[in-house]
Amino acid sequence: MMDRNQQAFIEEARDLLSGLEDSLLEIEHDPLNSELVGKIFRAMHTIKGASSMFGFDAIASFTHDIETAFDAVREGVVAVTPQLVSMTLASRDHISALLSSAESEVEPDLELTSAGDELLKRFRELVPQTPPGKTDTGSPHDVKQMMPETNQRAALYRIHFKPPENILLRGLDPMNLIQELAAMGEERHVVHSEETSPDESRADLCHSVYDVLLSTSHPLESLQDVFIFVEEDSELRIEKLADASACDKDVWQRLIEAMQASKGVPTSVLISMIKEAHQIHQRVRNESSTYGGAGGQHPDLKSAQSIKVPSERLDKLVNLVGELVTVQARLTQAAVNLSDPSLTQIAEEVEALISELRDNAMSIRMVPIGTTFGRFKRLVRDLSAELGKEIQLVTEGEDTELDKTVIERLGDPLVHMIRNSIDHGIELPAQREQVGKARAGTIRLSASHSGTSVKISISDDGAGFDTEAIRLKAVMQGMIDPDATPTEQELLSIVFAPGFSTAKEVTSVSGRGVGMDVVHRSIEELGGQIEVSNSPGKGATITLKLPLTLAIIEGLLVKVGSELFVLPLASIKECVELPALEQRRGKGGQLINVRGEIIPYVRLRDFFGITGETSTYEYVVITEIDGRRCGFAVDAVLGEHQIVIKSLGLMYKDVEGISGATVLGDGTVALIIDIPPLIAVAVRERERLVRFETIAGDDSRNKRN
């Protein structure tokens, strides 16, 4: 598998290439623009440098020659001609193709390589004399127009040489020629004898065919020079097999074996052998570096490229899909009403397609949370230094994906929570040593999927919450009764209550709780929940449970009078019938006994002031948020629906208890209930009659059950 840096390089290189294309197209009309020349040169230079750094040698060496050409342009040696521009454009495409093959991790095939070599050859024709001082090796060589290979890097050649029969008579020993080749690099050869009838065989005639493998950095023409005297009447083929780096000893051995086995083994067979060996080699290397895991991935899967799209376009797409879901609900409804089987079938197909489309559209907006985590490293580093603490931040699950709208709104609450951990959770190094902890504290930030929600937890190994201090402070602020015996969970939830943290002078006593109401509010707005677990002296963990997306939720449709409302299904525990006795009590103390648990409930009819159309039976929808149960009495429960959330807009932005609206299949609008603020308003209003402790007290009794 390709590592992240290589992936990043490929993306970056693609950007550079598209910039390069623009520059090239521009320079065609403005050939004297030295700024553009510089731009093109720099792009080539960057690609060359980066590709060799990340091990894409083929790209690096190809780009090198084009860079050289543009260096010559820069120095005024070569003029920008339409021909040069189109060649460079072709090279750009070639680099792009090389990138693609690097990305899918296959060796560039012969066609691609030869196309590249052809391009390089044309570049050399155009820039015949490499400017002095620019060559990598000092060896001067004259460019032979017909000879395609002038590469400076080491390459593996196969030389097929069948000397003329009379070579010995001319006083030349073919072996001398072979030795001359051997002096140029690493050489192995195989000698085959031409089949001749014994009587014809004469000692002074040569019937040998030499098959030579040579790895050398000398240019091809130097190899040809060796045979210059026998060229005319001998059979000579010099072919480049691969870059020398592609062949280790093992490969050599196998090539030699193949050449020994049959006299006329085609060059293409040898090339494919090298390629195969190289691929196996690479695969072995990859597997050892990625600890198994992704070993079975097909290269094609990885060639998927990413494109950058403005997020507004995605929002628009998601909105349109939302509308489509609404229309589809209408279609389904219409099909049911008409009870036409063919229409029903179409409606079902459309439904299936749309739900797939919806999932796809939503997944496009999913962003890994790692981008948000990254910025906290800096925060922890700076803040801990400021406070004289030693803290390391450990992050887990960076790849967990969340809707980008959720991630955008998650940043601030996370900052508050981490600040809080640094400020109040982790002790000073000296204090930590006293209680036998490591000097450096650890804050662990982790994210993971759980069903349709994402869990993000921030845990530290600091002092934890001091619940007694919280209780004292809450009593001082009049938030709880001095005689009340709240559970630990209730005390911990007080930390998130607005107003609790505002009294600055007590904060030092309580230890924690700065800005935590901000956290609570933001998470609630996101439809999320907060859980705190605390072990005094050892640390605390705050877990946020967030919905994957904000645009579409599962909701329970309920009816009150003639009005329809939606309750988010994620918070719903169960639905029970409201006993007739309880129903008659009306506005009084609204508590319901569910299998021994006393649960407070809000009668939506009273709360929303809905008149008319009463029903014989009422139902209570029991919800649970942050461990607290609360019921909502409604006239009827109509069922579960996929709800596309629509904003009520600026005009209704201040309405508490309603988070938005949705359009149902028949076109009517149902309002979506925002449970926590609705409870908060209901509690505020009921305080005249029932004190807050009653609910808290009942809640604690529930807990014990």
Add this chain to the structure above:
Amino acid sequence: MNETITETTQYLTFKLEDEVYATDIAQVREVLEYSRVTKVPRTPDYMRGVINLRGRVVPVLDLKLRFGMNRTEQTVNTCVIIVEVNMEGETMVIGALADSVQEVIEMDPSVIEPAPKIGTKLNTDFIRGMGKRDEQFIIILDIDKVFSADNLGAVKATMAEPVLE
């Protein structure tokens, strides 16, 4: 409204009770028949609720209640005028209830006078000018002002019950 109207513009005229009102046609998107409005609980009476405008949730206001008249009752002529309003820098789509929609007319700036300081039941802030046509006065509304958030601040007040303390 102090801004004087200088260009000939088209106006949509409509009736609230017996008086003729007008709004710049550029702000009108469409006119709908009155259909079911979903009331958002615990909001002022003049905020009649929301309707479904082709999948979009659009708030509907009762202009008559807003102007201190009686509640708009549903008749065959009752219409919802969908207007685009500039609110806090954002363009919002809002529906306004009218007893009936009349016509689209052109009015020359010369026949439009500034809003009188006295003599109307209406908050003069809402009025851009007074036009005249066939001896009939036409009240030209500044629709942005009518729906401006400042004037709708009452919503918050009704919702947020005083906290015991």
